Amino acid sequence: MTDTIIFILAGAFATATPLLLAAIGEAVVEKTGVMNLSVEGMMAFAAAVAFGVTHQTGDIVLGFGLAVLASTALSLVFSVLVLGFSANQIVSGLAVGILGLGLSGLAGRHFENLTMIGPGNQSVPVLSDIPLLGPILFQQSVITYLAFAAAFLTWWFLGRTRQGRILKVVGEDPAIAHNLGFAVVRIRLFAIIFGAVMSGIAGAYASTILTPGWSDGLIAGRGWIAVALVVFGTWRPLRIAFGAYLFGALLLGDLAVQAMGFRIPSQIMTSLPYVMTIVVLAAVSRNALLIRLNAPVSLGQNYRPSK
């Protein structure tokens, strides 16, 4: 029984990793006032590219590299629309998301339903020998450690550095930021690219390490859950991390319930994370003050310098 619990808890951290990476990326983008809803499409395209490249070359680093390039390329299309043409952010995100889903099908068309052996996990010396906590926390993939580090670094960057504060000013009031001499469009562009890199790593991790394989629809709404996690964490990286780990456990609920010997239709278990996303989103959003205090004021609004 203890083994099962350890297995499930360790699995929860692994399952949470792509959610956390993508949500941290999206949080930074939204902090500059831009809502990029193409996370799902970026993750899918990156996942297909990462699997295809790793499967063909055996080089997972190359797979991750090209996956990040793929998601970044998509984010540049988004940037041209939103920053260049001042197009509606929501529709632009949907457009690029659909494009990404289509391109994932194209990139993965020769790899449909293939699987491979993942690179395995890396134990942290000494720490991984701690009873209980060791196997849960310190026998994970490098990317899982990276995701936590990213959440922590982003918290530090946004709250403790000058650049982080400038980034937040852009999101609060781009006109003031512009008048103060900050390059609003450039800062937003960098944030969007950062978000794409994180989505790219998230997608690549999903298809090469978490469940090494590719099939159309592999990402299965996890990009959207990441977008919801940003609201759940009220745009704060450490709260987002907490939410991601919570959802990681939920996504594994299927296994846990089976391990405990209950028989619940798999469709209900599959629905559970989506139901929980809705419930949690409603519960957090209900507190209008909490949202208003934390949401970037200019979120969703484009900025065109007038003079």
Added chain:
Amino acid sequence: MFNQYTLVRRSQVSFKGILLVPLVTFALALLGSIVLFGALGANPLEILYRLLIDPLSSTYNISEVVIKAAPLILIAQGLAIGFRAKVWNIGAEGQLIIGAVVASIIPITFPDSQNVLMLPLMMLAGMFAGAAWAGIAAVLKTRFNANEIIVTLMLNQIAIQILFLLINGPLKDPMGFSYPQSVSFPEVAMYPLLSPEGLLRANASIYVVLLLSVVALIYVTRTFSGYTLLVGGLAPDAARYAGFSAKKAVWISLLIGGAAAGLAGMGEVSGPIGRLQPSLSPGYGFAAIIVAFLGALNPIGIFVAGTFMAIIYVGADGAIIDAGLPPAAPTIFQGMVLVFYLASFALVQYRIVRLQPEATA
């Protein structure tokens, strides 16, 4: 480099420009597809022929276009009403599924019925179910301020699982061996076919779509309620000042969008499919979003855009089989359409202006 140019909203948007946008968009998306898929080894001229000419080259293919145009136009008309009010219902795919599931319960319960009221009853069931499913998002938006984009998307995923659960359980044909599908519907549960010989699959649902398109046109151009929704989307503060309720706009938008998608779902099971099965739609709910924008959120524009999109769907089906087009091609094409639409629409809406260097400091 980024601060040297800006966009200034044009005081007057030319009507010619508005008409040009969808044409330029389609041309660019076609060009993009030809370049992309040509580079992957398909014959560009063959693709063009398959996508644009082939779907209109035989009565059978035209009938297939009608089958695909009906749900696309119907859903887009419903969604457009919400989009005008800036209510983002992205869950038409789920609303379509729930509409189809609930409507299917009637013929599955009475498979031997000959009661002609079954079809209209199913239409009502589909509409109500789709509206109710979208209504969940409306409740959460108006009561809890929950973002309707995320909620409607999550509801899509849940709807699929509900369909899978029921089609493997109570709605499954007990004589159907291991296939997860329902019994075939009785004739009274089906839309009548357009051709008496029954050689073509196109059915009377297109008349329903035509009728509802006219209703949509009247609603948005001639009624106070339709006007309110538009104002609420364009100038929420002014709308609130004038006493229009934002909550009401959310409700109306989601209920109409959900009802249209639910009816479209019912039209699939009572039309080309003829039973309930795990796959009901090749992504009509998402493609309809693109149709709505490409049609400039205008009922007439949507009719034209939906027909175009249906031609591409039918053409792509053929090209995937015969011209080596990858199955992902329609989705990529749709993505390109929306990207090019947004870019060309911006050029109609704004002028590019060079900023004075000293003013940027």
